[in-house]
Amino acid sequence: MHTMLKAALFDDEFIVLKGLIKLIDWQSCGVELVATAKDGLSALEAVREHKPDIVLTDIRMPGMNGLELIETIREELPDTKCIVFSGYNEFDYVKRALTLGVIDYLEKPITLAKIKEGIQKAVERIETQSQVSRLKHEWEQELLAKKVKDLVLQGGEDAVSHWRGQSGMEAAQVVGVTVAASSEDVFTMTGDSSYKLIPVRVDKEHVAVIFHYDLNDEAWKDELLAKEQATIGSGCTYRSPAEAALSYKxxxxxxxxxKYLEDQGWTRFEELGDPSAIDPHLSDREEEVLFQLRIGDKPSLMNTLDNFLVEFKKERLEPEQAEMELLRLVLLGLEAAKETGGNHAEIKPPGYLPQMELRRMQTMEEMAAWLRKEMEGIIDWMLRIRNKAKHAAVEKAIEYIDSHFGRDLTQQEVADHVAMNVTYFSLLFKEQMGLSYIKYLTNIRMEKAKELLGEGVPVQEISERVGYYHARHFAVVFKKYTGMTPGQFRLKGKGS
Incomplete structure (x- = not known):
C-alpha cells in the first residue's frame, strides 16, 4: 500500500489504552493511529470524524458497548475492518462478533504479538479488497470501452442498449454525443458535471467519445482545444447516442x-459543410479518390487509381459488376467537379454516355485505361477552374469575414456568399491564404480582442464583440493565441 491506513483504538481501561498506544509500533504495521476513546459514544464520534480503515475496540465500554459500536460501523462504514478484545470469554460475545464480520477476537490480557497479528490480518484483508476493487474497476472500464466502441462502429438501438446496460445510471443523464478522432494518443478519460470523455482505440485511430450531460456547457471544447500539439477532427453533436457512428464517420x-488544412489543431466537421454531405455508402477507396480530387492532388490521385486498378484486376469481377464499380467512381468524380461552381458541362461533350463507352470495351486493360483517362480529365479541368476562380473568390470572402467576424460566422455562410461548395471553398481558401478559414477568422478575432483589451473594455463584452458567447471559451482561445490570459495581456499592456 502506498498510503498509510488509519486506525482507531477504543478501551475503557486507561492503562490498556496507554500501553497499546506506546508499545505498538503502528507505523511498522503500516497504519497511523488517528483516534482513541474510553467510552462507546466518544468512540462512535471519532469513527464518524476520522473514518478509520481499522478499529480495535474493547467489548465492555460505557455508553455503548463494542458490539453495538461495530454494528453501527458496519452500517455506516462497511469497508472498515474491526478487531475486538475482551476479558470475558463468553461464547455469545464471540458468536455475535463473528456474525458482525470482525477480523479477529482477542482475549485479555492481550499480547503484543497477538494484536500485531490481528492488525496485520486487517491490513492484508484491506489490501486484497483494494486490489480486487481495482481489478473490478479496470474490468468494468474495459467492458465500458468495448460497449462505447460498438456504439461508435455500429450505432443503432442495439448498441445503445448494451452501452446503457454497462453505463448504469450515468446513461440516463446523457443528452448528446460527440465523437472526435486523432492519429495520436492524446485522449484520456476525463470530464466534469457537464460531460464525460471516454477514449477508445478504433483501428489505427485514437477516438474520444464525449457524452454530454449539458449541451449548453462548452467545457468539452476547452478539452479539445488544449490538445494543440495534435491534429484532431470531430463530428457533429447529436442528441441520440444511436448516432455516435455518424459522428465518428x-x-x-x-x-x-x-491534416491537410492545419497539420496541428482541431478541425470540426461543421467547418467542412452540411452534415448531409456524408454519404454512408462510400467506400474508403471512394472517399480517398474524392479527397484527392477536392484538394487537387493529381499525383496522389493517379497513384491511388493505379493501386486500385491492380487490386481491381485481381478480383476478376463479372463484366457487369466491373462496369458498375468503374462507372460509379467516374460519376462521383463528376459530382465533385460540380463543387467548383464552374460549368462542369465543359468536361464532357453533350450526350456523354460513359456506360455506353464502357460496354464497348472487351478487356479489363481497356477498362482500366478508360478510368485513368476519365479521372485525369476531371482533375485537370478542376485545377484550371480553381486557378481562375481562386483569387477573386477568396478576396470576396475576406471582405465578408472582416465585416462580420463579430458574430457567429460559419464557413458555410461565407461559402454561400461566394457561391461555392463549402468543402471546396475551405480547400481553396487554404491554398490561397496559407492557413485555414477557421484559423484566419480566429486571428482576426484575437487581434481585435487585443485592441479592445488595450482600451479597457471588460473581458465579457470583448468576448461577445469578437464572436464568442462564452467568456471562458474566449479566454482559452486567447491564451492559445497569445500565450497569456486576457487579464495578463491587459496588465502587460499597462506596464509597457
Missing part, C-alpha cells in the same frame, strides 16, 4: 481534411 473526415 464525420470525425474521420474532419481529421483527414484537418
Amino acid at each position: 464525420e470525425a474521420l473526415r474532419a481529421l483527414r481534411y484537418g
